[in-house]
Amino acid sequence: MQKGKGRTSRIRRRKLCRSSEPRGVNESHKSEFIELRKWLKARKFQDSNLAHPQLCFPFGQEGQMIISLPESCLLTTDTVIRSYLGAYITKWKPPPSPLLALCTFLVSEKHAGDRSLWKPYLEILPKAYTCPVCLEPEVVNLLPKSLKAKAEEQRAHVQEFFASSRDFFSSLQPLFVEAVDSIFSYSALLWAWCTVNTRAVYLRPRQRECLSAEPDTCALAPYLDLLNHSPRVQVKAAFNEETHSYEIRTTSRWRKHEEVFICYGPHDNQRLFLEYGFVSVHNPHACVYVSRGGNQLCS
Secondary structure, eight states: OOTTOSHHHHHHHHHHHHHHSOOOOOOTTSHHHHHHHHHHHHTTOOOSSOSBTTTBOSOBOTTOEEEEEEGGGOBOHHHHHHSTTHHHHHHOSSOOOHHHHHHHHHHHHHHHGGGOTTHHHHTTSOSSOOSGGGSOHHHHTTSOHHHHHHHHHHHHHHHHHHHHHHHHHHTTGGGOSSOHHHHSOHHHHHHHHHHHHHHOEEEEEEOOTTSOSSOEEEEBOTTGGGOEEOTTOOEEEEEETTTTEEEEEESSOBOTTOOOEEOOOSOOHHHHHHHHSOOOTTOTTOOOEEEETTEEEEO
């Protein structure tokens, strides 16, 4: 028998393949996750289904609720307007965008450190991101032409966002002892922008007079945003107006203690990398971008 073609060899290869698959790591024993769950519990969150978002689902029936996060746990523009920033946002003209309101709150609360009421959530957020906008120019130059162009466009957008926001940041000086330029730096705003861009969930559009007409659809969802992406699962996610909670239900089945995944959408790897800073192995939505007559086509 030819070497490597027998039954034993096939079993060995299957075991090796399974062992090389990414697996969730239970980090629920770490102090920052313990503090986060205490903080969420104080805000009426009950996590009876998930033992830890990146690992355990005790049972998995189709249509079952994965997580239901109360509105009191969500960080929205309502949260910002009700905070110490509200008066400054309300009187600023032209009205700041919903994105600027969220980013300003994140930077300010991160600066507050132990004094922040959102500290347990801020502690588990990434310290840095891997989106193309965060990469060094020499790294971006190594990307495929189409992706490089998108990355440079993204960087220019964030730089313009920062430049156009500096006057508003200056108006917040009465809130801080330190100079606002040292607090609301480009790197700080970039971190906040990536936090919202990579982790926010979608809410039904709302309109506030004190904010610009840009869609106000983003909310940060502590604990829920620890769930990882898989293109092979199907979920239903939306804010439930009756329960006043953001809910995710699975349309797939799960084995006991299997890591729970959600799907961020049917995105190809270029979109995933641009928006979230990662790619998906064996992505069924993967495609190759080619140029044709100055236009990009996905095939």
